[in-house]
Amino acid sequence: MELTYLQTFREVVKWGSYTRAAEELGYAQSSITTQIQRLEESYGAVLLERYGRKMKLTIAGEALLQYANEIIRLHVESKEIVSKQSKGSLIIGTIETLAAFFLPPFLQAYRRDYPEINVNIQPANEPFIIESVKEGSLDIGLILDPPLTDPELHSIIVRKEELVIVAHPDHRFSALDNVQVQDLMRESLILTEEGCTYRAMLLKSLKDNQVDYQLSYEFGNLEAIKQCVIYGLGIALLPRIVVAEEIRKGQLTAASFIHPDCQFYTQLIYSKKKWLSKSFSDFVDLLSGSNHQNE
Incomplete structure (x- = not known):
């Protein structure tokens, strides 16, 4: 039972809330509270404290979290071995660009070989x-x-991704094969959300080169950005794979963004502590091919 308590403990830490943890795990909130209380009784220490509306780790809780992560990792590893590695789950974290425009054909191929592996994209x-x-x-x-x-x-490194400045076909950039940062002077920009690495690169290059621009819109959704550009509301920096279909249809024009810092790659990452089951290794091989470039 303590393994269940540790899993519950990790969910409460993840969400900072007994209520949210209960929703994610499908338990009553009272059950979450009881499990944490029993875990604290077992370890003889307070693990979580309330700060405002959030539950925060105590020093003892921080220490336990490291062990909980390792214990659960080992538990998952043992289950994969016992079940002959044909069942289980694979949790993949990725950005919207790769989830929508890169992953689907690989997921289809993986499903053919491992139909009972539940792939969870976050x-x-x-x-x-x-x-x-x-x-x-x-x-x-x-x-x-x-x-x-x-x-x-x-x-x-799976592959290099070309970043392009996309614009309405009537925009002056339609006559260019590539665009440099100085060409963006006084342009209206449509940006991706904060936390996007190529957005950060673009803004830094504009600032470093003292290029004035107008921020028209910010979206956390790629389709919204593309539609705004199609309607002539501004230009945007996006990976070419995101706009390939719109370019083919003549809805958008694209010019490569040329800058020393514009070196972006699709990369697959995993922990050096990760136990490599056959199903896991096969997924890595599927995405990366035979020429692994571990760093």
Whole structure:
């Protein structure tokens, strides 16, 4: 039973709320409270304290969380071995771009070989994905970033992603094959949400080069950005894979964004502590091919 309590404890920590943890786990809130109380009795220490509307870890809770992550990881590993690795789950954290425009054909191929593996896709931004892979709440992260080097992670470069400035076909950029940061002077920009790494790169390059621009809109949704550009409300920096269909149909025009910092790669990351089951290794191989570039 204590393993269940540890899993409940991790959910409360994740959400900072007994109510949200109960919703995620399908328990009554009173059951969550009882499980945490029994866990605290077992360890003889207060693990969580209320700060405003959030539950926060005590020092004792922080210590236990590290062990809880490892215990649950080992439990999952043992279940995979016992069940001959043909069942289970694979939790993947990735950004919207890759979830929508890169992953689907690979998921289809993986499902043919592992029909009983439940693949759970969790959208998030890159910093959150990286930290979640480290702590073990995500098995795999797929990020779009400059090459990542981290002592706790394996990082495999899958492919380079071209970033383009997209505009309405009547825009002056339609006559250009590539665009530099100075060309963006006084343009109306439509940006992705904060936390997006290529947004941060673009804004930094504009600031460093003292390029004036107008911020027209910000969206956390790629389709909204594309539609606004199609309607001539501004230009946007996006990966080419996101707009390939609209370019083909003549709805958008695209020019490569040329800048020394514009070096972005689709990368697969996983913890160096991760036990590599056959089903896990096969998924990594499927995405990365035979030429792994571990960093």
